[in-house]
Amino acid sequence: MRTFLSALLVLVAVVACVIALPSMWATQKVIDRDGFRTMSVDAAHDKDLQSAVSEEIVRQVDDLMGAATPTSLVRSAADRYVSSSMFPDDFGDAVAQQHDYLFDEPTTTAEREGVLQLDLTSMVRRALDTANLSGISLPGKITVPLDEGKRSGLRAGRYHEVSGQIRTWAYVSLAAFVIAALGALLVARRRGFTLSVLGLGVVVAAAVSFVGSVVVDSRAKDEVSDAESSARTVADILIDHAAADLRTIxxxxGIGGVVAFVLGIIGSLIGRR
Known part of the structure; x- marks a missing residue:
């Protein structure tokens, strides 16, 4: 009976771990606004992302000001700005606004009918300030649509409901994993063997999340496939950075699972002696 109960608890723990790992990562790094902002700030150090934002700043200023402002001067200012220590935090703030758009429930008709846009206004002003061009007057907000065709469905509040479900699954599955794993170890006749099996289960969960990150990466990029070239480049880099973060976790x-497996084997050998 103890062996059966231990095996059942191990199975529950493994299934719970498979669910808990990606859902907890999503809760902490994507659904949570601060976690998403922090990840975006880290991604802002990517040179390709910086180049894409710089190009977009130059294009936006050229469209607004035309020949009134030399392109070479604006480009120099934009390049200097995206390489500065100010840029990562500014970029994180801008991206966090888009997080609110997708994860907060829309309250107005304008929000429901709008499209996801990256607000570059503060970054453009900061770039102009670095070149002492603060006297240039910008006519309102400068935004770049990330869902211009609206075919991908990146509407306001798109992930509001599902984010709540993922958060619930994350904490429930994590609690189930901890309780089932401890329960299995308590009732097991061969605790070393049980620990090694649990370790293998954790490795399986890590492998599933690793593979799943590739699928999520591809699916997320489809969501922004309608964006303009520079905006899509920025979005793709953010998505790649997020997927890489999940793979790192x-x-x-997985390494922790291997350690548990080895400790379990060692414990089993010691127990036999």
């Missing part, structure tokens, strides 16, 4: 968790 999965790798660390």
């Amino acid at each position: 999965a790798l660390y968790v």
Whole structure:
């Protein structure tokens, strides 16, 4: 009976771990606004992302000001700005606004009928300030649509409901994993063997998340496929950065599973002696 109960609890723990790992990562790094902003700030150090934002700043200023402002001067200012220490935090703030658009429930008709846009206004002003061009007057907000065709469905509040479900699954599955794993170890006759099996289960969960990150990467890029070239480049880099972060977490968790497996084997050998 103890063996059966232990095996059942191990199975529950493994299934719970498979669910908990990606859902907890999504809760902490994507659904949580501060976590998403922090990840975006880290991505802002990517040179390709900086180049794309710089190009977009130049294009927007050229469209607004025309020949009144030399393109070479604006480009120099934009390049200097995206390479500065100010840019990552500014970029994180801008991207966090888009997070609110997707994850907060829309309250107005304008929000429901609008499209996802990256607000570059503060970044353009900051770039102009670095070149002592603060006297240039910008006519309102400068935004770049990330869902111009609206075919991808990136509407306001798109992830509001599902984010709540993922958060619930994350905490429930994490609690189930901890309780089932401890329960399995308590009732098991061969705790070393049980620990090694749990370790293998954690490795499986890490592998599933690692593979899943590739699928999520591709699916997320489809969501922004209608965006303009520079905006899509920025979005793609953010998505790649997020997927890489999930793979890194999965790798660390997998290493933890291997350690648990080895400790379990060692414990089993010691127990036999």
